[in-house]
Amino acid sequence: MAFVRVKRINNKEYAYLVANSWTGSGPRQKVAKYLGRVIRPEKAKNEGLAGFLGLTSDSETASWLQKSCFREIAAALVMLELENHNCGGNGLKTNAEKAEFLDEKGKNVVFAINDGFLCSHTAKKLLEYDAEQAAADYSGYSLADSLTAAGIAVDKDVFISLFGKMQAVATAKEQEGAAKGAFKDFYY
Numbered sequence: 001m002a003f004v005r006v007k008r009i010n011n012k013e014y015a016y017l018v019a020n021s022w023t024g025s026g027p028r029q030k031v032a033k034y035l036g037r038v039i040r041p042e043k044a045k046n047e048g049l050a051g052f053l054g055l056t057s058d059s060e061t062a063s064w065l066q067k068s069c070f071r072e073i074a075a076a077l078v079m080l081e082l083e084n085h086n087c088g089g090n091g092l093k094t095n096a097e098k099a100e101f102l103d104e105k106g107k108n109v110v111f112a113i114n115d116g117f118l119c120s121h122t123a124k125k126l127l128e129y130d131a132e133q134a135a136a137d138y139s140g141y142s143l144a145d146s147l148t149a150a151g152i153a154v155d156k157d158v159f160i161s162l163f164g165k166m167q168a169v170a171t172a173k174e175q176e177g178a179a180k181g182a183f184k185d186f187y188y
Contacts, residue, residue, distance in 0.1 A: 004110070004117045004149070005031075006038055013038035015110040017121055035119045036101070036108030039092075041085040043113070049158055052080045060168050065161040070169070072163060074126050077152050078118065099123035116151030126150050129166065137166075 005018045021028050050061040053076065078096035081087075088094060091104030099120045103109050110119040118156040124153060126146045133142055140163045147154055154162070 002032060003117075004035065004122070005029075006112070007115075011113075013040075015117055015119065031119065034095055035117075036110045037103065038110045038117075040086075040110050040112045041087050043084060044086040045084050047080065047084055048155060049076065049080055051185055052076070052083060058166065061157075061159075065158065065165075070129065070162065071127055071157075071164055073165075074129070077147075077154060077158070078126070078150070081113060081118065081152055082111070083153070095127055096123065097127075099127055111151065113151035113152045114148075116149050118151045122146070124151035132170070133166075 017033040075096040093102040
């Protein structure tokens with residue numbers, strides 16, 4: 001299980017991905033990856049997904065959630081949090097679809113928002129959440145963990161739509177695999 005650890009060096013904060021391992025002497029932690037300098041933006045507004053997308057009714061929002069793919073919805077949620085925290089200014093370059101968050105020098109940055117850390121690692125983990133994970137994630141814990149680790153605050157209805165969408169994809173893949181297996185030993 002890996003997690004983000006923040007270290008303070010010369011009054012600046014830096015984030016590292018840390019992994020736990022068990023040895024004969026007990027648990028040990030090892031830095032797996034440097035993630036970047038930590039930026040702690042203040043929340044400037046509290047806009048919801050519908051307002052961010054310019055959707056005026058609940059039915060429009062439900063329709064957009066239904067027709068959009070998981071990755072598109074997740075990228076919109078990342079962009080919403082960046083917008084709510086005014087993370088686009090001060091020379092920062094953010095690209096939610098590619099999970100890139102860079103400073104003016106082109107170095108990785110980590111946004112400490114909503115008790116989570118939005119960085120390339122946590123954004124990729126969220127954007128690459130797939131049907132195999134969904135099949136094993138019958139309670140929604142893994143999806144919720146990916147969202148909160150990235151600092152993404154999600155409305156209950158949006159989370160239910162996301163989880164339902166991924167469960168439907170996982171079920172369809174399982175049925176497809178079962179159908180292929182059923183005809184595997186069929187001979188003419």
